[in-house]
Structures are given as C-alpha cells and as structure tokens.
Amino acid sequence: MKTADPELMRAINRLNVLDTIRRHGPIARVEISERTQLSTTTVSAITASLLDDGLILPRHEGDIRNEAARGRPRVMLELNPDAARVVGAKIAANRLVFVVTDFRGDVLSKLTLPIRIDRQPIGVIADLVEDGVRRCVVDAGLSLEDVDTVCLGLPGVIEHRTGHIRSSPIFRDTNVDFASEMTARLNTPTIVESDAHAITLAHHWFGKARDLEDMVLISLEQTLGLGVLHDNQLFRGAGGLSHNLGDLVLGMGPRGIVRLSSQAGESEILGEQPASGRFAEAIRLGRGMTHAQALIKAEDNTLIGAAIRAGEAVGVAIANIVTLFAPPRVILVGSSLALGEPFLDSLRNAYALAIPPSLKGVAELVFDDSTDDFWAQGAAAVALYELYESPWNTTGPAL
Template sequence: MKTADPELMRAINRFHVLDTIRRYGAISRVEIGDRIQLSPTTVSAITGSLIEDGLILPKHEGDLRGGNRGRPRVMLALNPKAARVVGAKIAATRLAFVVTDFQGDVLAELVLPLRVDRLPLSVIADLVEDGVRRCVLDAGIAMADVKSVAVSLPGIIEHGTGLVRASSIFRDADVPLKEAVVERLGIDVIVESDANAITMGEHWFGQARDCDDFVLVAIEDNLTLGVMHGGQIFRGARELSLTLGDMVMGADPDHAVKLADVASEKAIINGEEINNPRMRDAIRLGSGMSHVRDMIEAGDNKLRVAASNAGAALGIAIANLVALFAPPRVILVGSTLTLGPHLLDALQSSFAKAIPQSLREVAQIVIENADDRLWARGAAAVALGELYGSPWGTTGPARTFNADALEGGKSL
C-alpha cells in the first residue's frame, strides 16, 4: 500500500491555507479548518509556521481594556509585503505587465504597444526584460524584491520547462523562452499559456471567484482553452497547455477542417487586409476586430457571413466542451468578442441546437471583457499560486533559484 509523500501533503495543505486566507480575507483558524476540512492541530501547525515565515499576520479583534470578557479573537491575514511578483502577457501587437504584492493587489502596470510577433527570440526577450524592469521601477521596488516573473503568451507551452512548442508569436517551434528571460533577469521565471493565465485571472479576480470548476475559451487569432478543476489548472502530458483551434469540425477525403480554419480572426478576415490599407493598419495596431465590426455595420456582407460562420462553429465547439466536461460555467474572453452580436447570435443559436437536452441547464455561458491588465494579472496569479505551494523557511526546505537548473524546469 502506497503512502502519500509527507512534504507533498504539507505543500498542498500550505497552498490551501494561504489560498483560503487570500479568498476570504482576515479569517480565524477555526474557519480555515472548516472551509478546507483540516484538523485544528494541522491548521495551527501550518499557520504558526506561516506566521514565523512572515507570510501571514495575526490580527487581534476585541480589546480587554474596553471591558470585553475573554481573550481577543485572533484573525489571520496575508502579509502583502511577503513577496512581489511580475505578470506579463505577450500579444502580437503589445506587451502588458503588472507588479503585484503577495495577495495579488496591483502595485504598478504597463502596456507597451509594440508589434512583437515574428521578432527573433533575443529581441522579444530584451523587450520583456525592459518591460519588467520598468514596471518594477514604477512600483517603487527593486528587482531584488521580486520573487518571480510569469510570462504568458498564446500557443502550446510546456509549463515545467518553459519551452514554447508552438506559438504565433515566434517563427520557430520549441523556443526556449524561459531560458532567454532568466538569462536577462537572473530570477525565477515561469512561462505559461495566456489561456491558462487568464483562467487564473478569472478565478482569482474575475467572473469565477466563486467557482472552482469551469472552462474558459479564449477567442482571438489563436483559439485556446483553459480548464480549472478543483481550483487548479488542468494541464496535459508533460504539463502542456491546451489548444482549441485544432479541434476537428469536419472532414472530407482530402483534409480535416479545424476550428481555427473557420473561427480564428485570420479566418474571419480571410485576406481582406491585402487590398484594404485601413484594415491592414487596424490589424497592425491590434484593433482588427473593431474595424471588422465597423465594416459589417457599414454593409460588408462578406465579413458579416464570415463572422456568423465563426460564431456557429464556436457554438458547436463549446457544446462539445460542455458534453465532455459538464462545467457549471463557460467563460468566453478575447478580442474577437468585439464583433458582438455579429458573432454571438450565431454562437448562441448553434450552441442551443448542438447541446443535448440532458445538459441544457448545466453550463452558464459568461461573456467577459477582459483587458490587458487582467491577462497580465492572471500571469501574476500563476506565479503566486506556485509560491503559495512552495516550501518556505520553517515550513520546509527554502525554495531558492539556481540558474544552472534550467533543464527540467525546476527551481531547487
């Protein structure tokens, strides 16, 4: 009979205690135990160590001098200054950064409107370094105060190693982005898919704060997927992020039709920018879908049909996700949602037709207008989530960064 690894169990329990304090604010030990089903002895041991490590702070309620009888009630809260992290989002037309404290509150934010897709790795890593350093400076802290940096981008990412297997940002496959950023910053770096980052952002700060199980669909030029189960990001083999654009929607003897072939922004535009300078400029500036919506509303029937077809295909794909996962909530984010009813009417109609009767009342579909700050803040939440589960001083071997330990993606 196998027994659980004691250090792993301690890390799991540490994470749940810290996350419970983050979610509910100042809270007593008894309430922590009730919410996560841990014994008073275990909660006391963990919280005592966390106080000693400076990660949480005791707050006394009540004042004996005021005539209250009994001992003051001790409430526990996160220490915001225990650690700072940086979250970053790399998009085709911009870079976004936030610096947060230990409870996820934003200390500084920065958006750099730059066309970065297809630039060499060295140039993109330099831009990330510049953005991180500038945002940290704006936060009034030093790089030495930053515990880790989480960089998110579209594509298929190997979370543990930080290897970008495929992304529209890079020309090449298997790009060692983590290694390049660590080389420049010299601190712990996490590379994550932007879908997983925004999934964490929604869970910590957005439309899923009350929900530990949900599915998120990011609808942009890359169609990506985030799955939250039991309050944790679900990853595939080798900690790979999930993609939705490769979902097969149909096939003929010659080829398979994938979702991205119909529903990505590139598919909707379908070469329209070649002979349309205004469309080309809008895409370059990251407002391609806003321009498409304007053209549809000005009477462009070709784009109207393309947007409707994209919505219909997305509705079927989301129905398939509900059939697979039966999530109580499906959150839709991404720049393509700018098309509004030109996309969403067809999406809702095709979803209603495709979903089995037995699952019609299972999932709530939520449309979220997530700005760059929430995407970057979600990346910061990925970094904080790992810190919450990491050993600190008295709660286990201290987690320190070793630049020579890049291979295998582990910090020792």
Template structure:
C-alpha cells in the same frame, strides 16, 4: 497498500490553508478548518509555519480596549502583502503588457510596450521583456532584487515545467529558448505560461470565477485557447502541456480536416474582409477586429457571414466542452468578442442546438471583455500560485520557493 507521501500531503494542506486565507481575507483558524476539512491541530501547525515564514500576519478584531467593539478579541489571519512581489506579463502580436503585484495579487504598477512582437527574433523579445520588467518594477517602487518570480504568458502550446514553447503565433523562431533568455538577463526565476492559462487564473482569483473551483474558459483571439480549472487547479496535459481549442476538428473538407481555427479564429474572419487599405493597416497594428466591428455596423455582408459562421462553430465547440467536462460555467474572453451579437447570437443558437437535452441547464455562458492588464495579472497569479506551494502537476510537485 501504498500510502500517501507525507511531504506531499503537507504541501497540499499548506497550499489549501494559504489559498483559503487569500480567497476569504482575514479569517479565524476555526473557519479555515471548516473550509478545508483539516483538523484544528493541522491548521494550527500550518498557520504557525506560515507566520514564521512571514507569509501571513495576525489581526485582532473586537479588542476590549476599543470603544466601538466589545468582547474577547478574535485572532484573525491574513496574507502579508509584502511577503513577496512578482511580475506578470502578456506577450501579444503587437504589444507586451506588464504588471507588478504583491503577494496577494494587488497591482502596484503596469506598463504597455507597443511593439510588433511577431516580427522580431526571440533574443530581441527577451531584451524588450527585460526593459519592461525593469521599468515596471521601478514604477512600483521596488528593486529588481525584491522580485521573486517573473511569469510571461503568450499564445500557443507551452510545456509548463520547462518553459519550452512548442507552438506560438507570436514567436518567429522556436529554436531559441525564451525561458532561458529572460532568466539569463534578469537572474530571476522565470515561468513561461500559455495566455489562456493565465487568463483562466485571473478569472479564478479576481474575476468571474472567484466563486468556482471548476470551470472552463475559451479565449477567442487569433489563437483559440482553452483553460480548464478543476478543483481549484489548472488542468494540464501530458508533460504539463497547455491546452488549445483551435485544433479541434469540426469536420472533413476534401483531403483535409476542417479545424475550429479555420472557421473561428481572428485570421479566418479577417481573411473574408474586403481588400481594403484601412483594413490592412488595422491588421498590421493589431486593431483588425475593431475595424471589422465598424464594417459590420456598416452592413458588410461578407464579414457578417464570417462572424456568424465563427459564432456557430464556437457554439458547437463549447457544447462539446460541456459534454466532456460538465463545467458549471464557461467563460468567453478575447478580442474577437468585439464582434458582439454578430458572433454571440449564432453562438448561442448553435450551442442550444448541439447540447444534449440532459445538459441543457448545466452550464452558464459568461462573457467577459477582459483588458490586457487583467491577462497580465493572471500571469502574476500563475507565479503566485507557484509561491503558494501548489503541488499539483503532471511532472510532480511545484517549486516551494518560500519554504
């Protein structure tokens, strides 16, 4: 009979303890044991190690010397926010957004660089990322030598373990390794992650899914991204690949399959707009959906039909996700939500019509208009998750940078 790897089990237990402290704030050892189902001996050993490593601190509550609190002091454990600092970034077609955070994910500084990323070569993108990281770190009052990890998120299909970008709408040349280019410039451990996974982590750590270890997220932008959280961990495909929803086949059209991106991506919606100089300029500046929003308010019939078609297709796709994963919550994010009820009402109707009767009341759909900083903060959470020592992944245990 094959037994569990003791080192792996210790890593798993260490992660659970550290993550429990993060999620619940100052907490006693006995409560950690109750929430993790670990024995008192195991919790004591792990927390002693975390204290030795400087990752957590001790707080005393109910000190008898206090005039307001009486009784025996309770020993509470909390994260040490200064144990490490990371930088998270979101790479979009027309901007790069940075945040510097401490060990518990608090944003210390943020920065936005407006630049047409999708029109410049990868080495230049790496130069811009280097400049942005340096400026953001300085604004946070830190030195570059204090940054433990940089996590850069972008749309597309990313191989998590190697940082290889297999497909992306914002990179013009995939032959150049963005991962290696950034790491070489800054000399700091670098993670490349899909933006859908990054925003999924942001929702789990700071947003609409703080109370859920299992949920699905759909990012509705030019690239239709998918994030799946299972058991408090990101679900990844073979070789650690990120997931995409845009390639989901919705039907057959002549000799070619009709994919969700053909119906519901920003590009598909914008393509049906009236040829207009203002629209072209808005798309060029990355403000196409805001322009569409105004045209819809003015009653543009072509865009109204495009938004309804996109919403209906998304509703069917989400019903398929619920049937496959049975999540208690589905979170929708992304710039296409600017279409409002023109998109969402057809989505809800199509979802209700497509979902099996037995699953009608299973999943709630939550809409969240998350801003760019929140996406970048999710990238920072990906980096912090690595530092916390999460051992899961199809390619084996993650790095244990602080051990």
C-alpha cells in the same frame, strides 16, 4: 496498502490552508478547519509555520485595550501583502503589458508598450520583454532584487514545466526555451505560461469565477485558447502542456480535416477582406477586430457572414467541451467578442442546438471584455500560485 508521502501531504495541506486564507481572509482558524476539512490541530500547526515565515498576518477583532470586555479578542488571519513581489505579463503580437503585484495579487504598477513583436528574432523579443519588466518594476518603486518570480503569458502551445514554447504565432521558431533565456537575462526565476491559462486564473482569483472551484474559459484572440479549472487548480496536459483550442477537429471536409481555427480563427475571419487600404493597416496594427466591428455595423455582408460562421463553429466547440467536462460556467474572452451580435447570436444558437438534452442548463455562458491588465494580472497569479506551493523559510521561497 501504500500510504501517501507524508512530506507531499504536508505540502498539499499547507497550500490548501494558504489558498483558503487568500480566498476568504481575514479568516479564523476554526473556519479554515471547516473549509479545508483539516483538523484544528493541523490548521494550528500550519498557520504557526506560515506566521513564522511572514506569509500571513494576525488581525485581532475586538478592543484589546478594554479589559472589561468579556473573552479574548478573536484572531483573524490574512495574507501578508509584503511577503513577495511578482511580475506578470501578457505578451501579444502587437503589445506588451506588464504588472507588478504584491503577495495578494494586488497591482502595484502597470505598463503597456504598444510594440509589434511578432516574427521578430528571439533576441529582439527578449530585449523588449526585459526592458518592459525592468521599467514596470522601477515604476513600482522596486528593483529586480525585490521580485521573487516573473511569469510571461503568451499565445500558443506552452510546456509549463520545462518553460519551452512549442509553437506561438509570436515566434518564428518552434520549441523555444524562453523561460531559461529570460531567467538568465533578469537573474530572476521566470515562468512561461499559456495566456489562456493566465486569464483563467485571473477570473478564478479576481473575476467572474471567484465563487467556483471548477470552470472552463475560452479565449478568442489571435489563437484560440482553452483553460480548464478543476478543484481550484489549472488542468494541464503531459509536461504541463497548454491546450490550443484552434487545433480541435470539427469534422472532415472536401479538403480534409476541418479544425476550429480554420472557421473561427482571427486570420480566417478577417482574411476575406482586401489586402490593402485601411483594413489591412488596422490588421497590421492589431486593431483588425475593432475595425471589423465598425464594418459589421455598416452592414458589410462579407464580414457578417464570416462572423456568423465563426460563431457557429465556436458554439459547437463549446457544446463539445461542456459534454466532456460539464462545468458550471464557461467564460469567453478575447478580441473576437468585438464582432458583436452576428457572432454572439450564431454562437448561442449553435450551442443550444449542439448541447445534449441531458446537459441543457448545466453550464452558464459568460462573455467578458477583459482588459490587457487583467490578463497580465492572471500571469502574476500563476507566479503567486507557484510561490504558494513552494517550501518557505524566514528568508523567502526555496525555489
């Protein structure tokens, strides 16, 4: 029988220990052993290496100055916030949002640039992203030399392993090697990731899935994205591909294939409104859903109908996803939530009708109004997770 690669097993165990310290620290070695099901000898060896690399710090519980105290002070371990610095970004059609975080994911600085970039030439977009990264880093009192990794979260179909953006509503072109472009500009390793994956990891690390090892997230923005977390890790397709939920087929119609985006995409929901006037201006500025919310409150029947149809389609899609994965929690985020009760009520009703009886009550639906900063912090978490996976020495990550 073929045994596992020892180096791979050591790397997996090391990541498991480091992530356990991140999630539960300050934590004692014996508790790390219990949570990871690794032997105390293995945990001691790994934590000694992490201490040597400066990735974790010891914290002594008890008064070490009191010689009369019984026993030795308990040594707890926690992440060293100064071990690394990363930049995370949410790149949207009408705004760029950046954060700089420390090794724990705590935000050191943040920056929002309300600039419309969709359909601009690649060089123009790269210029704006570069300027935003540099400004946010300076605001944190750092230089780019102090930053270990940058992660850019974008909508669309992203090939994480190669850094290629297969398609995105932001870019005119397809199959753009944006990671290489930004790495060369910043002289810093740069990752591109699906914004849906970024916000999924944000909720796992800092938000409404901190208590879970498995969950599903659905983002309802300009594109419809899907994030699947399994055993504390993001599930990606071949080549690290992200999932464009909008491409999900709901059935056949008179005009052929009916995809989720044709029923619940932002452009579909807003598309029946007049192409001029205040509403058109709101859409151009990226505030279409906010303006739609006001019109729904004013009982605009056209928008109410579009919101109900979108909610029904999303509810059926969620039922299909729960049927496949049976997650304990489904988190929904994004601008479409601003449509309010017509959208949310129809979503819940369609989900209740479509979910198989055997799976009723399995998944909790959670609706969250995540801020742009939180999405960017999720991109930073993607960068940090890759650093956690990397071999380190006393001079930093060996990327």
